[in-house]
Amino acid sequence: MSSYELFYWPGIQGRGEFVRLVLEDAGADYVDVGRKPDGYKRILAALNGEIGPHVLAPPILRAGDVVLAQTANITRFVGERHGLAPADEPGRLAAATIALTIADLVDEVHDTHHPITVAEAYEKQKPAAAERARAFRDKRLPKYVGYLERNLTGDWLVGGACSYTDLAAFQIVEGLRYAFPRAFAQVSCPKLLALRDRVAARPNIAAYLASDRRLPFNEHGIFRRYPELDSSSET
Amino acid sequence: MSSYELFYWPGIQGRGEFVRLVLEDAGADYVDVGRKPDGYKRILAALNGEIGPHVLAPPILRAGDVVLAQTANITRFVGERHGLAPADEPGRLAAATIALTIADLVDEVHDTHHPITVAEAYEKQKPAAAERARAFRDKRLPKYVGYLERNLTGDWLVGGACSYTDLAAFQIVEGLRYAFPRAFAQVSCPKLLALRDRVAARPNIAAYLASDRRLPFNEHGIFRRYPELDSSSET
Numbered sequence: 474m475s476s477y478e479l480f481y482w483p484g485i486q487g488r489g490e491f492v493r494l495v496l497e498d499a500g501a502d503y504v505d506v507g508r509k510p511d512g513y514k515r516i517l518a519a520l521n522g523e524i525g526p527h528v529l530a531p532p533i534l535r536a537g538d539v540v541l542a543q544t545a546n547i548t549r550f551v552g553e554r555h556g557l558a559p560a561d562e563p564g565r566l567a568a569a570t571i572a573l574t575i576a577d578l579v580d581e582v583h584d585t586h587h588p589i590t591v592a593e594a595y596e597k598q599k600p601a602a603a604e605r606a607r608a609f610r611d612k613r614l615p616k617y618v619g620y621l622e623r624n625l626t627g628d629w630l631v632g633g634a635c636s637y638t639d640l641a642a643f644q645i646v647e648g649l650r651y652a653f654p655r656a657f658a659q660v661s662c663p664k665l666l667a668l669r670d671r672v673a674a675r676p677n678i679a680a681y682l683a684s685d686r687r688l689p690f691n692e693h694g695i696f697r698r699y700p701e702l703d704s705s706s707e708t
Numbered sequence: 709m710s711s712y713e714l715f716y717w718p719g720i721q722g723r724g725e726f727v728r729l730v731l732e733d734a735g736a737d738y739v740d741v742g743r744k745p746d747g748y749k750r751i752l753a754a755l756n757g758e759i760g761p762h763v764l765a766p767p768i769l770r771a772g773d774v775v776l777a778q779t780a781n782i783t784r785f786v787g788e789r790h791g792l793a794p795a796d797e798p799g800r801l802a803a804a805t806i807a808l809t810i811a812d813l814v815d816e817v818h819d820t821h822h823p824i825t826v827a828e829a830y831e832k833q834k835p836a837a838a839e840r841a842r843a844f845r846d847k848r849l850p851k852y853v854g855y856l857e858r859n860l861t862g863d864w865l866v867g868g869a870c871s872y873t874d875l876a877a878f879q880i881v882e883g884l885r886y887a888f889p890r891a892f893a894q895v896s897c898p899k900l901l902a903l904r905d906r907v908a909a910r911p912n913i914a915a916y917l918a919s920d921r922r923l924p925f926n927e928h929g930i931f932r933r934y935p936e937l938d939s940s941s942e943t
Protein backbone atom coordinates (compact mmCIF):
# COMPACT_ATOMS: atom_id res chain seq x y z
CA MET A 474 0.00 0.00 0.00
CA SER A 475 1.22 3.46 -0.88
CA SER A 476 2.23 6.00 1.71
CA TYR A 477 -0.17 8.58 0.28
CA GLU A 478 -3.49 8.59 -1.49
CA LEU A 479 -4.43 11.82 -3.30
CA PHE A 480 -8.12 12.30 -4.04
CA TYR A 481 -8.60 14.78 -6.86
CA TRP A 482 -10.73 15.09 -9.98
CA PRO A 483 -9.26 13.33 -13.00
CA GLY A 484 -8.57 15.14 -16.26
CA ILE A 485 -7.35 18.45 -14.87
CA GLN A 486 -4.36 19.85 -13.02
CA GLY A 487 -6.56 22.01 -10.81
CA ARG A 488 -5.74 22.54 -7.17
CA GLY A 489 -4.51 18.93 -7.02
CA GLU A 490 -1.46 19.93 -9.03
CA PHE A 491 -0.01 21.87 -6.10
CA VAL A 492 -0.09 18.64 -4.08
CA ARG A 493 1.29 16.53 -6.93
CA LEU A 494 4.29 18.83 -7.32
CA VAL A 495 5.25 18.37 -3.66
CA LEU A 496 4.75 14.60 -3.75
CA GLU A 497 6.76 14.34 -6.97
CA ASP A 498 9.62 16.55 -5.80
CA ALA A 499 9.78 14.55 -2.56
CA GLY A 500 9.88 11.31 -4.52
CA ALA A 501 7.00 10.12 -2.36
CA ASP A 502 5.09 6.93 -3.00
CA TYR A 503 1.53 7.99 -3.85
CA VAL A 504 -1.59 6.94 -5.70
CA ASP A 505 -3.52 9.52 -7.70
CA VAL A 506 -6.88 7.93 -6.87
CA GLY A 507 -8.90 9.92 -9.40
CA ARG A 508 -6.90 8.47 -12.29
CA LYS A 509 -7.60 4.86 -11.33
CA PRO A 510 -10.50 2.92 -12.89
CA ASP A 511 -12.71 3.22 -9.79
CA GLY A 512 -11.33 6.67 -8.95
CA TYR A 513 -14.35 8.83 -9.59
CA LYS A 514 -16.51 6.59 -7.43
CA ARG A 515 -13.96 6.68 -4.63
CA ILE A 516 -13.79 10.47 -4.73
CA LEU A 517 -17.55 10.70 -4.46
CA ALA A 518 -17.47 8.27 -1.51
CA ALA A 519 -14.85 10.46 0.18
CA LEU A 520 -17.01 13.53 -0.35
CA ASN A 521 -19.87 11.55 1.14
CA GLY A 522 -17.94 11.29 4.42
CA GLU A 523 -16.49 7.81 3.96
CA ILE A 524 -12.94 8.75 5.00
CA GLY A 525 -13.89 11.50 7.45
CA PRO A 526 -16.61 14.12 7.85
CA HIS A 527 -14.17 17.02 7.81
CA VAL A 528 -13.29 16.90 4.10
CA LEU A 529 -15.68 18.89 1.92
CA ALA A 530 -13.87 19.13 -1.41
CA PRO A 531 -10.80 17.80 -3.23
CA PRO A 532 -7.87 17.84 -3.04
CA ILE A 533 -7.91 15.40 -0.13
CA LEU A 534 -4.89 13.45 1.10
CA ARG A 535 -4.84 10.28 3.14
CA ALA A 536 -1.64 9.20 4.90
CA GLY A 537 -2.32 6.32 7.26
CA ASP A 538 -4.74 7.59 9.88
CA VAL A 539 -4.30 11.22 8.80
CA VAL A 540 -6.94 12.57 6.40
CA LEU A 541 -6.81 16.21 5.40
CA ALA A 542 -8.10 18.60 2.77
CA GLN A 543 -7.35 22.18 1.65
CA THR A 544 -4.47 22.61 -0.78
CA ALA A 545 -2.12 24.72 1.34
CA ASN A 546 -2.79 22.52 4.36
CA ILE A 547 -1.85 19.39 2.42
CA THR A 548 1.27 20.87 0.83
CA ARG A 549 2.48 22.08 4.21
CA PHE A 550 1.90 18.64 5.74
CA VAL A 551 3.77 16.80 2.97
CA GLY A 552 6.46 19.48 2.71
CA GLU A 553 7.24 19.39 6.42
CA ARG A 554 7.46 15.59 6.35
CA HIS A 555 9.92 15.51 3.46
CA GLY A 556 12.33 18.37 4.11
CA LEU A 557 10.52 20.65 1.67
CA ALA A 558 9.79 23.27 4.34
CA PRO A 559 11.83 25.55 6.58
CA ALA A 560 13.02 23.84 9.76
CA ASP A 561 12.61 26.81 12.12
CA GLU A 562 9.26 28.01 13.43
CA PRO A 563 9.32 31.55 11.99
CA GLY A 564 10.24 30.11 8.59
CA ARG A 565 7.61 27.38 8.80
CA LEU A 566 4.91 29.93 9.50
CA ALA A 567 6.16 32.34 6.84
CA ALA A 568 5.98 29.48 4.30
CA ALA A 569 2.46 28.61 5.45
CA THR A 570 1.45 32.26 5.09
CA ILE A 571 2.79 32.49 1.54
CA ALA A 572 1.17 29.20 0.52
CA LEU A 573 -2.21 30.39 1.80
CA THR A 574 -1.79 33.71 0.01
CA ILE A 575 -1.08 31.79 -3.20
CA ALA A 576 -4.27 29.79 -2.52
CA ASP A 577 -6.15 33.11 -2.38
CA LEU A 578 -4.69 34.03 -5.75
CA VAL A 579 -5.84 30.67 -7.12
CA ASP A 580 -9.36 31.36 -5.82
CA GLU A 581 -9.34 34.72 -7.55
CA VAL A 582 -8.17 33.17 -10.83
CA HIS A 583 -11.03 30.67 -10.53
CA ASP A 584 -13.55 33.42 -9.97
CA THR A 585 -12.50 35.26 -13.15
CA HIS A 586 -14.39 32.56 -15.06
CA HIS A 587 -16.93 31.78 -12.35
CA PRO A 588 -17.76 35.12 -10.68
CA ILE A 589 -21.37 34.26 -9.86
CA THR A 590 -21.74 30.53 -9.23
CA VAL A 591 -19.90 27.24 -9.58
CA ALA A 592 -23.24 25.62 -10.40
CA GLU A 593 -23.26 27.11 -13.91
CA ALA A 594 -20.73 27.08 -16.75
CA TYR A 595 -18.56 30.05 -17.65
CA GLU A 596 -20.71 30.63 -20.72
CA LYS A 597 -23.68 31.43 -18.45
CA GLN A 598 -21.84 34.20 -16.58
CA LYS A 599 -19.72 35.86 -19.24
CA PRO A 600 -20.63 39.52 -18.63
CA ALA A 601 -19.72 39.33 -14.93
CA ALA A 602 -16.63 37.29 -15.82
CA ALA A 603 -15.44 40.01 -18.18
CA GLU A 604 -15.78 42.58 -15.41
CA ARG A 605 -14.14 40.46 -12.76
CA ALA A 606 -11.30 39.47 -15.08
CA ARG A 607 -10.61 43.13 -15.88
CA ALA A 608 -10.37 43.96 -12.17
CA PHE A 609 -8.15 40.90 -11.69
CA ARG A 610 -5.77 41.91 -14.49
CA ASP A 611 -5.63 45.56 -13.46
CA LYS A 612 -5.35 45.27 -9.68
CA ARG A 613 -5.05 41.80 -8.25
CA LEU A 614 -2.61 40.12 -10.62
CA PRO A 615 0.05 42.85 -10.22
CA LYS A 616 -0.53 42.87 -6.46
CA TYR A 617 0.01 39.12 -6.02
CA VAL A 618 2.90 38.89 -8.46
CA GLY A 619 4.57 41.88 -6.81
CA TYR A 620 4.11 40.15 -3.46
CA LEU A 621 5.90 37.00 -4.64
CA GLU A 622 8.63 39.08 -6.26
CA ARG A 623 9.33 41.02 -3.06
CA ASN A 624 9.69 37.77 -1.10
CA LEU A 625 12.51 36.65 -3.40
CA THR A 626 15.45 38.28 -1.66
CA GLY A 627 17.40 35.05 -2.16
CA ASP A 628 17.04 32.00 -4.40
CA TRP A 629 13.94 30.74 -2.57
CA LEU A 630 10.85 32.34 -1.06
CA VAL A 631 11.65 31.41 2.54
CA GLY A 632 15.05 30.54 3.96
CA GLY A 633 17.93 28.99 2.08
CA ALA A 634 16.30 25.98 0.45
CA CYS A 635 13.44 25.03 -1.81
CA SER A 636 10.12 24.54 -0.02
CA TYR A 637 6.58 23.56 -1.02
CA THR A 638 5.90 27.28 -1.34
CA ASP A 639 8.42 27.61 -4.18
CA LEU A 640 6.77 24.69 -5.96
CA ALA A 641 3.43 26.52 -5.66
CA ALA A 642 4.99 29.68 -7.09
CA PHE A 643 6.25 27.65 -10.05
CA GLN A 644 2.70 26.46 -10.71
CA ILE A 645 1.38 30.03 -10.49
CA VAL A 646 3.79 31.15 -13.21
CA GLU A 647 2.83 28.22 -15.42
CA GLY A 648 -0.87 28.85 -14.87
CA LEU A 649 -0.74 32.60 -15.43
CA ARG A 650 1.33 32.12 -18.59
CA TYR A 651 -1.38 29.78 -19.85
CA ALA A 652 -4.47 31.71 -18.78
CA PHE A 653 -3.37 35.34 -19.02
CA PRO A 654 -0.38 35.34 -21.40
CA ARG A 655 -0.81 38.99 -22.37
CA ALA A 656 -1.63 40.42 -18.92
CA PHE A 657 1.09 38.40 -17.20
CA ALA A 658 3.70 39.53 -19.76
CA GLN A 659 3.00 43.11 -18.70
CA VAL A 660 4.05 42.50 -15.09
CA SER A 661 7.77 42.73 -14.40
CA CYS A 662 8.87 39.83 -12.16
CA PRO A 663 12.37 38.72 -13.14
CA LYS A 664 13.05 37.01 -9.79
CA LEU A 665 9.81 35.02 -9.94
CA LEU A 666 10.56 33.89 -13.49
CA ALA A 667 14.05 32.82 -12.41
CA LEU A 668 12.52 30.89 -9.52
CA ARG A 669 10.19 29.18 -11.98
CA ASP A 670 13.20 28.02 -14.02
CA ARG A 671 15.06 26.89 -10.91
CA VAL A 672 12.09 24.74 -9.86
CA ALA A 673 11.59 23.34 -13.37
CA ALA A 674 15.24 22.21 -13.39
CA ARG A 675 14.97 20.18 -10.20
CA PRO A 676 15.49 16.55 -11.28
CA ASN A 677 12.25 15.11 -9.88
CA ILE A 678 10.21 18.04 -11.18
CA ALA A 679 11.85 17.86 -14.62
CA ALA A 680 11.07 14.14 -14.78
CA TYR A 681 7.49 14.76 -13.69
CA LEU A 682 6.91 17.54 -16.22
CA ALA A 683 8.19 15.25 -18.99
CA SER A 684 5.91 12.40 -17.90
CA ASP A 685 2.32 11.71 -18.87
CA ARG A 686 1.35 12.29 -15.23
CA ARG A 687 1.64 16.01 -15.92
CA LEU A 688 -1.58 16.82 -17.77
CA PRO A 689 -1.76 19.85 -20.05
CA PHE A 690 -3.80 22.84 -18.89
CA ASN A 691 -7.33 22.87 -20.30
CA GLU A 692 -10.60 24.76 -19.98
CA HIS A 693 -11.98 22.54 -17.21
CA GLY A 694 -9.39 23.46 -14.59
CA ILE A 695 -8.58 26.58 -12.60
CA PHE A 696 -6.31 28.25 -15.16
CA ARG A 697 -8.28 28.55 -18.39
CA ARG A 698 -7.32 30.26 -21.61
CA TYR A 699 -10.28 32.39 -22.57
CA PRO A 700 -8.70 35.10 -24.76
CA GLU A 701 -11.62 37.45 -24.06
CA LEU A 702 -10.67 37.47 -20.35
CA ASP A 703 -7.03 38.41 -21.02
CA SER A 704 -5.72 41.87 -21.90
CA SER A 705 -6.35 42.99 -25.45
CA SER A 706 -2.65 43.40 -26.19
CA GLU A 707 0.78 42.92 -24.68
CA THR A 708 1.68 46.59 -24.73
CA MET B 709 5.51 44.01 26.09
CA SER B 710 2.52 41.83 25.20
CA SER B 711 2.90 38.24 24.05
CA TYR B 712 0.90 38.93 20.91
CA GLU B 713 0.28 41.85 18.60
CA LEU B 714 -2.73 41.56 16.30
CA PHE B 715 -2.72 43.81 13.22
CA TYR B 716 -6.23 44.28 11.90
CA TRP B 717 -8.37 47.13 10.59
CA PRO B 718 -10.11 49.10 13.32
CA GLY B 719 -13.86 49.54 13.40
CA ILE B 720 -14.92 46.12 12.17
CA GLN B 721 -14.99 42.53 13.37
CA GLY B 722 -13.93 41.21 9.96
CA ARG B 723 -11.54 38.31 9.66
CA GLY B 724 -9.67 39.63 12.70
CA GLU B 725 -12.55 38.49 14.89
CA PHE B 726 -11.68 34.84 14.39
CA VAL B 727 -8.26 35.60 15.86
CA ARG B 728 -9.64 37.71 18.71
CA LEU B 729 -11.95 34.90 19.80
CA VAL B 730 -9.04 32.49 20.18
CA LEU B 731 -6.85 35.03 21.98
CA GLU B 732 -9.75 35.91 24.30
CA ASP B 733 -10.74 32.33 25.06
CA ALA B 734 -7.09 31.51 25.77
CA GLY B 735 -6.84 34.48 28.12
CA ALA B 736 -3.78 35.54 26.16
CA ASP B 737 -2.04 38.85 26.62
CA TYR B 738 -2.46 40.74 23.34
CA VAL B 739 -2.57 44.19 21.82
CA ASP B 740 -5.12 44.96 19.14
CA VAL B 741 -2.79 47.29 17.27
CA GLY B 742 -5.44 48.75 14.96
CA ARG B 743 -7.36 50.15 17.90
CA LYS B 744 -4.42 52.10 19.29
CA PRO B 745 -3.87 55.78 18.43
CA ASP B 746 -1.06 55.03 15.95
CA GLY B 747 -2.66 51.75 14.87
CA TYR B 748 -3.66 52.57 11.33
CA LYS B 749 -0.18 53.84 10.55
CA ARG B 750 1.38 50.70 12.02
CA ILE B 751 -0.88 48.46 9.93
CA LEU B 752 0.10 50.30 6.77
CA ALA B 753 3.77 49.95 7.73
CA ALA B 754 3.25 46.21 8.23
CA LEU B 755 1.62 45.95 4.80
CA ASN B 756 4.60 47.82 3.44
CA GLY B 757 6.87 44.97 4.52
CA GLU B 758 8.14 46.44 7.79
CA ILE B 759 7.59 43.29 9.87
CA GLY B 760 8.20 40.80 7.06
CA PRO B 761 7.68 40.57 3.30
CA HIS B 762 5.42 37.50 3.56
CA VAL B 763 2.35 39.26 4.98
CA LEU B 764 0.08 40.73 2.31
CA ALA B 765 -3.11 41.52 4.22
CA PRO B 766 -4.52 41.63 7.74
CA PRO B 767 -5.10 39.85 10.00
CA ILE B 768 -1.42 39.58 10.87
CA LEU B 769 -0.07 38.29 14.18
CA ARG B 770 3.32 38.91 15.72
CA ALA B 771 4.54 36.71 18.54
CA GLY B 772 8.19 37.36 19.29
CA ASP B 773 10.13 36.47 16.15
CA VAL B 774 7.13 34.76 14.56
CA VAL B 775 5.10 36.85 12.12
CA LEU B 776 2.23 35.24 10.26
CA ALA B 777 -0.89 36.12 8.32
CA GLN B 778 -3.96 34.27 7.01
CA THR B 779 -6.82 33.81 9.47
CA ALA B 780 -6.89 30.02 9.73
CA ASN B 781 -3.11 29.92 9.93
CA ILE B 782 -3.11 32.33 12.86
CA THR B 783 -5.94 30.65 14.75
CA ARG B 784 -4.24 27.28 14.39
CA PHE B 785 -0.95 28.72 15.66
CA VAL B 786 -2.54 30.35 18.71
CA GLY B 787 -4.91 27.43 19.33
CA GLU B 788 -2.11 24.87 19.32
CA ARG B 789 -0.07 26.99 21.74
CA HIS B 790 -2.89 27.34 24.26
CA GLY B 791 -4.58 23.94 24.36
CA LEU B 792 -7.36 25.07 22.04
CA ALA B 793 -6.55 22.40 19.46
CA PRO B 794 -6.56 18.60 19.33
CA ALA B 795 -3.37 17.07 20.72
CA ASP B 796 -3.10 14.19 18.23
CA GLU B 797 -1.91 14.61 14.63
CA PRO B 798 -5.06 13.35 12.86
CA GLY B 799 -7.15 15.66 15.04
CA ARG B 800 -4.82 18.61 14.52
CA LEU B 801 -5.06 18.25 10.76
CA ALA B 802 -8.82 17.70 10.82
CA ALA B 803 -9.18 20.93 12.81
CA ALA B 804 -6.93 22.77 10.34
CA THR B 805 -9.03 21.42 7.46
CA ILE B 806 -12.29 22.61 9.02
CA ALA B 807 -10.86 26.04 9.86
CA LEU B 808 -9.71 26.51 6.25
CA THR B 809 -13.10 25.38 4.96
CA ILE B 810 -14.72 27.97 7.22
CA ALA B 811 -12.29 30.53 5.74
CA ASP B 812 -13.61 29.59 2.29
CA LEU B 813 -17.14 30.20 3.52
CA VAL B 814 -16.06 33.61 4.81
CA ASP B 815 -14.57 34.42 1.40
CA GLU B 816 -17.85 33.47 -0.25
CA VAL B 817 -19.84 35.64 2.17
CA HIS B 818 -17.51 38.52 1.32
CA ASP B 819 -18.02 38.01 -2.39
CA THR B 820 -21.82 38.22 -2.08
CA HIS B 821 -21.37 41.98 -1.64
CA HIS B 822 -18.16 42.27 -3.69
CA PRO B 823 -18.54 39.82 -6.59
CA ILE B 824 -16.54 41.87 -9.10
CA THR B 825 -13.85 43.88 -7.31
CA VAL B 826 -12.72 44.98 -3.86
CA ALA B 827 -11.65 48.27 -5.43
CA GLU B 828 -15.27 49.47 -5.69
CA ALA B 829 -18.10 49.73 -3.17
CA TYR B 830 -20.99 47.29 -3.03
CA GLU B 831 -23.23 49.97 -4.51
CA LYS B 832 -21.20 49.87 -7.73
CA GLN B 833 -21.72 46.12 -8.23
CA LYS B 834 -25.26 45.48 -7.04
CA PRO B 835 -26.62 43.50 -10.02
CA ALA B 836 -23.81 40.94 -9.87
CA ALA B 837 -24.08 40.92 -6.06
CA ALA B 838 -27.77 40.03 -6.27
CA GLU B 839 -26.95 37.10 -8.54
CA ARG B 840 -24.04 35.88 -6.49
CA ALA B 841 -26.01 36.21 -3.24
CA ARG B 842 -28.86 34.15 -4.69
CA ALA B 843 -26.46 31.36 -5.65
CA PHE B 844 -24.89 31.61 -2.20
CA ARG B 845 -28.22 31.32 -0.40
CA ASP B 846 -29.51 28.51 -2.60
CA LYS B 847 -26.44 26.30 -2.88
CA ARG B 848 -23.42 27.34 -0.87
CA LEU B 849 -24.92 28.32 2.47
CA PRO B 850 -26.79 24.98 2.89
CA LYS B 851 -23.67 23.11 1.74
CA TYR B 852 -21.35 24.73 4.28
CA VAL B 853 -23.84 24.67 7.15
CA GLY B 854 -24.62 21.01 6.43
CA TYR B 855 -20.90 20.32 6.47
CA LEU B 856 -20.46 21.83 9.93
CA GLU B 857 -23.57 20.03 11.17
CA ARG B 858 -22.30 16.62 10.03
CA ASN B 859 -19.00 17.18 11.86
CA LEU B 860 -20.85 17.59 15.14
CA THR B 861 -21.12 13.97 16.21
CA GLY B 862 -20.16 15.04 19.74
CA ASP B 863 -20.11 18.31 21.63
CA TRP B 864 -17.22 19.72 19.59
CA LEU B 865 -16.20 19.67 15.95
CA VAL B 866 -13.02 17.65 16.48
CA GLY B 867 -12.22 15.39 19.42
CA GLY B 868 -13.52 15.79 22.94
CA ALA B 869 -12.72 19.41 23.71
CA CYS B 870 -13.28 22.90 22.40
CA SER B 871 -10.81 24.02 19.75
CA TYR B 872 -10.20 27.15 17.71
CA THR B 873 -12.38 25.56 15.06
CA ASP B 874 -15.41 25.63 17.37
CA LEU B 875 -14.79 29.31 18.06
CA ALA B 876 -14.78 29.93 14.31
CA ALA B 877 -18.07 28.05 13.95
CA PHE B 878 -19.55 30.27 16.66
CA GLN B 879 -18.56 33.35 14.67
CA ILE B 880 -20.08 31.88 11.50
CA VAL B 881 -23.45 31.45 13.24
CA GLU B 882 -23.30 35.00 14.58
CA GLY B 883 -22.35 36.38 11.19
CA LEU B 884 -24.95 34.47 9.21
CA ARG B 885 -27.65 35.43 11.68
CA TYR B 886 -26.68 39.05 11.14
CA ALA B 887 -26.20 39.06 7.36
CA PHE B 888 -28.69 36.46 6.16
CA PRO B 889 -31.29 36.14 8.93
CA ARG B 890 -34.01 34.82 6.66
CA ALA B 891 -31.91 32.45 4.55
CA PHE B 892 -30.05 31.08 7.55
CA ALA B 893 -33.32 30.45 9.43
CA GLN B 894 -34.33 28.13 6.58
CA VAL B 895 -31.38 25.79 7.13
CA SER B 896 -31.85 23.17 9.82
CA CYS B 897 -28.72 22.93 11.97
CA PRO B 898 -29.69 22.17 15.59
CA LYS B 899 -26.25 20.83 16.51
CA LEU B 900 -24.47 23.88 15.16
CA LEU B 901 -26.83 26.19 17.04
CA ALA B 902 -26.21 24.23 20.23
CA LEU B 903 -22.46 24.52 19.63
CA ARG B 904 -22.89 28.27 19.23
CA ASP B 905 -24.56 28.44 22.65
CA ARG B 906 -21.90 26.23 24.21
CA VAL B 907 -19.15 28.55 22.95
CA ALA B 908 -21.04 31.69 24.02
CA ALA B 909 -21.27 30.28 27.55
CA ARG B 910 -17.54 29.77 27.97
CA PRO B 911 -16.46 32.22 30.68
CA ASN B 912 -13.78 34.06 28.71
CA ILE B 913 -15.97 34.27 25.63
CA ALA B 914 -18.99 35.46 27.63
CA ALA B 915 -16.84 38.16 29.24
CA TYR B 916 -15.47 39.19 25.86
CA LEU B 917 -18.90 39.38 24.21
CA ALA B 918 -20.11 41.62 27.06
CA SER B 919 -17.09 43.91 26.74
CA ASP B 920 -16.60 46.90 24.48
CA ARG B 921 -13.81 45.00 22.74
CA ARG B 922 -16.55 43.07 20.88
CA LEU B 923 -17.68 45.50 18.19
CA PRO B 924 -21.15 45.17 16.69
CA PHE B 925 -21.44 43.91 13.12
CA ASN B 926 -21.72 46.70 10.55
CA GLU B 927 -21.75 47.27 6.80
CA HIS B 928 -17.99 47.72 6.52
CA GLY B 929 -17.06 44.19 7.57
CA ILE B 930 -17.42 40.75 6.01
CA PHE B 931 -20.92 39.99 7.29
CA ARG B 932 -23.19 42.82 6.13
CA ARG B 933 -26.92 43.16 6.46
CA TYR B 934 -28.18 44.14 3.04
CA PRO B 935 -31.81 42.95 3.10
CA GLU B 936 -31.90 42.81 -0.69
CA LEU B 937 -29.20 40.10 -0.62
CA ASP B 938 -31.12 37.90 1.82
CA SER B 939 -34.09 35.65 1.00
CA SER B 940 -37.36 37.44 0.44
CA SER B 941 -39.09 35.52 3.26
CA GLU B 942 -38.41 32.98 5.97
CA THR B 943 -40.77 30.36 4.58
